[in-house]
Amino acid sequence: MISPSHVRSALFSLFWLGSSFGHASQLHIGAATVDITPDRPVPLSGQMHTRISEKPETPISITALALESREGDTVLDQAILISCDLVAIRDGITQKVREKAQGKIPGFDLTKLVLNATHTHTAPITTDGEKYRFLRKGVMSGEEYTAFLTDRIVEAAVQSWAQRQPGKVGWGQGQAVVAQNRRATYADGTAKMYGKTNLPDFRGIEGYEDHHLDVLFFWDLQDHLLVTAVNVPCPSQVVEGLSVIHADFWDPVRRQLRERHGEKLHVLAWTGAGGDQVPRPMFDHAAEERMRRLRGLTQLEEIARRIVRGWEEAYEVAQLDPVTGALLSHRVQTLDLPWRRVTEKELADATAEAAKYRDNPQEQWRYLWNQSVVDRHETEKKGTSGTYAMELHALRLGEVAIATNPFELFTDYGVQMKARSPAVQTFLIQLAVNSGGYLPTPRAVAGGSYSAIIQSSRIGPEGGQVLVERTVEAFNQLWPAK
Known part of the structure; x- marks a missing residue:
């Protein structure tokens, strides 16, 4: 059938x-x-x-x-x-x-x-x-x-x-x-x-x-x-x-x-x-x-x-x-990406940093930045964190593919999408629809520093790979097999 x-x-x-x-x-x-x-x-x-x-x-x-x-x-x-x-x-x-x-x-x-x-x-x-x-x-x-x-x-x-x-x-x-x-x-x-x-x-x-x-x-x-x-x-x-x-x-x-x-x-x-x-x-x-x-x-x-x-x-x-x-063919779908989980060391570091800035009115950005990690860990413990719902737009225009994402997406993910795209030419648009923060690679997470640490990143490499796979899948649906 x-x-x-x-x-x-x-x-x-x-x-x-x-x-x-x-x-x-x-x-x-x-x-x-x-x-x-x-x-x-x-x-x-x-x-x-x-x-x-x-x-x-x-x-x-x-x-x-x-x-x-x-x-x-x-x-x-x-x-x-x-x-x-x-x-x-x-x-x-x-x-x-x-x-x-x-x-x-x-x-x-x-x-x-x-x-x-x-x-x-x-x-x-x-x-x-x-x-x-x-x-x-x-x-x-x-x-x-x-x-x-x-x-x-x-x-x-x-x-x-x-x-x-x-x-x-x-x-x-x-x-x-x-x-x-x-x-x-x-x-x-x-x-x-x-x-x-x-x-x-x-x-x-x-x-x-x-x-x-x-x-x-x-x-x-x-x-x-x-x-x-x-x-x-x-x-x-x-x-x-x-x-x-x-x-x-x-x-x-x-x-x-x-x-x-x-x-x-x-x-x-x-x-x-x-x-x-x-x-x-x-x-x-x-x-x-x-x-x-x-x-x-x-x-x-x-x-x-x-x-x-x-x-x-x-x-x-x-x-x-x-x-x-x-x-033109334009498809919109919601992707459910897994949150980057907070490790015990990340929790301890963020808790200490939040305490350092909590009572300083001039450093509220840093306080809130670190406190957000503590709050995320609490939702994980309660089992209420769910997933990150991301709106993906995938378009075909002639022989061109276009896809969006809300992240500061590390280039390696973009290279994967372009390399696997069936289009003659592929356009990727980051920082679209909403704001998803940095999305670092596994080697960046291992290296640490701003843009790859947990404070900078709501979605980690696991979610990044899901994004790649689902984007490529959307492209393939726009270029059905002949």
Whole structure:
């Protein structure tokens, strides 16, 4: 007896082949870019201490891409993908956006609206709490900024959906040395994020670096470039310590692309699997600084130069092969990932650290960071911890695969997903939908240090491998066996 799932898979295969090669489907494309720069001083997210931004060094923005696949008047599938100049999509933000968008985007399934963050550390907070209880008068709170932000996100989603028009898509890959692994390893088996490399016991850099630059291009039917989505496997953290509003390297990237390809070009910023990466070198600082000085570039401008050069390489080829009838398929599912369990040593260390900071009002971030581990251990003892529910979006667009996750995902997991993907080209978008914290590899956990210790990580290597397997499974369902 043939199961219903096999029948659905066979029908999907036949439908896909007919639509892809017969061009029965039509891709509709819309886009919008909206400013989200605050007009008042605001606390900045991304450090263990409170910073107040007094001015915007650059604008920060959100970019929305609306996609809809149709066959005649029949809608086949849809998506609205929105990149945000934020450190993370904090829990509750996506839900607020979907609630506010109710009734404002006719014909759109709001479960297929996806937010992602660029991980700039010079963007406003979107949470309040103990860390920010001592803000001076006139400083915008997290609650105020979040209300402003979510209104603007809905505005961008509505605009992008309203502007849908038939178009073409292309994809290409360039190379750009942006991501550099930021964890140094030592002779005793330990590792340290941003650890010194000019020491006798330094033994190497812990993990892989992905220098692929994956790019999507969207044109109207008259071949005008409307939108580009740029997938960089590295967070935007060049100017992370400043006390100003700043979009980091995405600001010069956008400006340079618009100077070359039109001021109305919408640039979607996607951060790939890069939880253990940084856009700065761990060694050879002097050589890199000399090259920048001779070129007359700042570090931001140098990173932008590399990205734009890789983008142009991809564009040169992609425009030779635009696809008019690329079919979109977008699947949403919930993954239940196991929590990383707290060991007795981790509990003891976190308890001691929490006690150290408990009564210091200026160190509430560190207190809460450590206390969260103690609280997690209590739920484990009671058997009430359950699992971490993660919203996975898996998309097929022509011969391109796209998948999201909410983590600062270590690059090795991304490499597994890409290597096992059936697509011609695979895009991974981390820090999407919600905020899941760091997801380290087994060797990172063994080495220790920030980003791999229990305080930094809600989901550990066991959950990371489940994420890999389920993401690859989702890709395979979008590419049914012929």
